[in-house]
Amino acid sequence: MSGKLLVIMIVASSLIFGAVVYYTQLYAYYEPVSADTELRLTNVVTGEPEAVIYDQFEGIDSESSPLRFRGCFSTTMSLAMLTETFEIYEHATPLVAPDWLECFDAQAIGYALEDGDAIAFLGEKNIKDGVDRVVAVFPDGRGYAWHQLNEKYDE
Incomplete structure (x- = not known):
């Protein structure tokens, strides 16, 4: 059970990190x-x-x-x-x-x-x-x- 939980946490944190990187590269720093x-x-x-x-x-x-x-x-x-x-x-x-x-x-x-x-x-x-x-x-x-x-x- 702890192995599945660890995998879920790793995948979830990777997805969140990827979304943050994507947002910062395409939206966060640009200004009109x-x-x-x-x-x-x-x-x-x-x-x-x-x-x-x-x-x-x-x-x-x-x-x-x-x-x-x-x-x-x-x-x-x-x-x-x-x-x-x-x-x-x-x-x-x-x-x-x-x-x-x-x-x-x-x-x-x-x-x-x-x-x-x-x-x-x-x-x-x-x-x-x-x-x-x-x-x-x-x-x-x-x-x-x-x-x-x-x-x-x-x-």
């Missing part, structure tokens, strides 16, 4: 980002970040990691104007967002960047130490932002 957050792109000439025109912003961030920032928005700025004015970001790799942030599909954004259906720009270099903000824009004005490790962490 204010809709009036300033999105900036780095100007090709000056090398300084400049505010861009956007609306319908939805985003999340976390103080536990600088890589947890994700944002979705729309802009009326054309890709032609953006590519002439702002620095293009090579090797942009969108990071997966929690499933409940439905507007951000890292896989679809990544495929679009590979196929040339979207263009990635340097938002801000070293927004946190060793982390860049990357902004991808589609021809229809949809935009996505995330943080990505920069060359400081390349081997």
Whole structure:
């Protein structure tokens, strides 16, 4: 009888621990980002970040990691104007967002960047130490932002 009780306690505590880990990874540390957050792109000439025109912003961030920032928005700025004015970001790799942030599909954004259906720009270099903000824009004005490790962490 004590063996069965021990197994039940181990299984129950494992399930509870698993549920807590799941919750903390997907929900606990994320907070919504204010809709009036300033999105900036780095100007090709000056090398300084400049505010861009956007609306319908939805985003999340976390103080536990600088890589947890994700944002979705729309802009009326054309890709032609953006590519002439702002620095293009090579090797942009969108990071997966929690499933409940439905507007951000890292896989679809990544495929679009590979196929040339979207263009990635340097938002801000070293927004946190060793982390860049990357902004991808589609021809229809949809935009996505995330943080990505920069060359400081390349081997």
